[in-house]
Amino acid sequence: xxxxxxxxxxxxxxxxxxxxxxxxxxxxxxxxxxxxxxxxxxxxxxxxxxxxxxxxxxxxxxxxxxxxxxxxxxxxxxxxxxxxxxxxxxxxxxxxxxxxxxxxxxxxxxxxxxxxxxxxxxxxxxxxxxxxxxxxxxxxxxxxxxxxxxxxxxxxxxxxxxxxxxxxxxxxxxxxxxxxxxxxxxxxxxxxxxxxxxxxxxxxxxxxxxxxxxxxxxxxxxxxxxxxxxxxxxxxxxxxxxxxxxxxxxxxxxxxxxxxxxxxxxxxxxxxxxxxxxxxxxxxxxxxxxxxxxxxxxxxxx
Ligand SMILES: Nc1nc2c(ncn2[C@@H]2O[C@H](COP(=O)(O)OP(=O)(O)OP(=O)(O)O)[C@@H](O)[C@H]2O)c(=O)[nH]1
Ligand SMILES: [Mg+2]
Numbered sequence: 651x652x653x654x655x656x657x658x659x660x661x662x663x664x665x666x667x668x669x670x671x672x673x674x675x676x677x678x679x680x681x682x683x684x685x686x687x688x689x690x691x692x693x694x695x696x697x698x699x700x701x702x703x704x705x706x707x708x709x710x711x712x713x714x715x716x717x718x719x720x721x722x723x724x725x726x727x728x729x730x731x732x733x734x735x736x737x738x739x740x741x742x743x744x745x746x747x748x749x750x751x752x753x754x755x756x757x758x759x760x761x762x763x764x765x766x767x768x769x770x771x772x773x774x775x776x777x778x779x780x781x782x783x784x785x786x787x788x789x790x791x792x793x794x795x796x797x798x799x800x801x802x803x804x805x806x807x808x809x810x811x812x813x814x815x816x817x818x819x820x821x822x823x824x825x826x827x828x829x830x831x832x833x834x835x836x837x838x839x840x841x842x843x844x845x846x847x848x849x850x851x852x853x854x855x856x857x858x859x860x861x862x863x864x865x866x867x868x869x870x871x872x873x874x875x876x877x878x879x880x881x882x883x884x885x886x887x888x889x890x891x892x893x894x895x896x897x898x899x900x901x902x903x904x905x906x907x908x909x910x911x912x913x914x915x916x917x918x919x920x921x922x923x924x925x926x927x928x929x930x931x932x933x934x935x936x937x938x939x940x941x942x943x944x945x946x947x948x949x950x951x952x
Contacts, residue, residue: 658823659707659709659826659828660739661739662711662740662741663735664714664743664745665714665717665742665745668691669690671745671747671807672694673694673698675743675745676700679709679711680700680835682700684713684836685700686847688857690862696715696842696944699713701830701835702816703835714731714735715732719758722935722936723935723937723941724936727942736766740823740824742771743815744759744760744772746775747775748774748775748785749779749780760796769799771799771802772798774789775804778805778808838946841868844918845882848910851910856895856902860895864886865885865944866882867883868880868881868882873918877920878921881927885940886928886931887930887933889930903928907926910924
């Protein structure tokens with residue numbers, strides 16, 4: 651295609667309440683895992699780019715943390731990422747869990763959206779687990795509350811409705827520049843991707859006991875030809891949380907390490923050597939240095 655052929659492009663913010671399925675959606679749209687997914691609310695803590703490159707378009711999706719009222723510095727930073735995405739977007743996808751009743755959290759999310767007044771497409775997610783007759787009243791309710799470009803029922807997990815989403819997004823985006831090289835699908839550094847994969851496995855194994863209190867920091871990352879060496883520290887808040895991560899006879903941390911290593915080896919083939927440490931850092935969620943270190947766009951290293 652000659653270079654001067656115009657393409658459509660833009661930044662599309664994916665926002666919604668915690669656990670609505672934002673990260674599942676961005677992964678499905680990009681066709682690669684760019685953002686971790688867990689059954690626990692408040693999993694995503696950053697603004698994560700997932701780029702779809704097509705001959706006629708470049709769509710830069712932004713996954714964001716769930717919209718909530720922040721009670722710690724970490725949560726304030728999470729909400730700052732949401733607002734930044736809302737401010738920088740060309741278009742917004744508001745995603746709601748259609749299997750849940752409309753509540754105060756949904757009203758709060760709509761209120762935040764209205765402050766930025768973006769063009770917005772509403773996605774009613776998780777339709778694979780709801781009875782069809784429940785959709786119409788929900789569509790009716792939302793269309794009275796806000797003027798959406800379109801309202802599309804989807805299942806991000808099963809991939810249904812996603813073609814309609816792409817079509818609606820392309821319709822709303824302007825002609826624009828190619829913002830990123832066409833072979834780029836995310837802006838996350840390898841170290842950050844590695845820490846997120848480890849954190850996903852930590853949450854998967856400890857979600858009943860430690861839903862929000864862990865962070866993963868990469869102490870050392872050395873990519874070699876035959877092996878990538880990664881040393882990472884799992885940060886918890888209290889002494890009593892350390893044994894939960896480690897488990898009886900070290901079984902739990904071993905399992906976390908094995909699962910993380912298997913997934914890391916797909917990203918950094920052929921082999922990964924992963925060493926995990928656990929550190930207690932009281933009140934780290936209110937410690938500005940730790941919270942800043944979790945933002946991969948900041949230059950601070952812990
Ligand atoms: N049944 C069903 N479950 C889904 C669907 N999409 C996502 N989920 C599940 O919902 C949970 C949360 O998904 P995420 O993609 O992590 O949600 P999120 O909005 O990114 O959550 P936070 O990052 O915590 O704000 C996971 O257990 C997903 O598997 C869907 O279409 N159907
Ligand atoms: Mg998420």
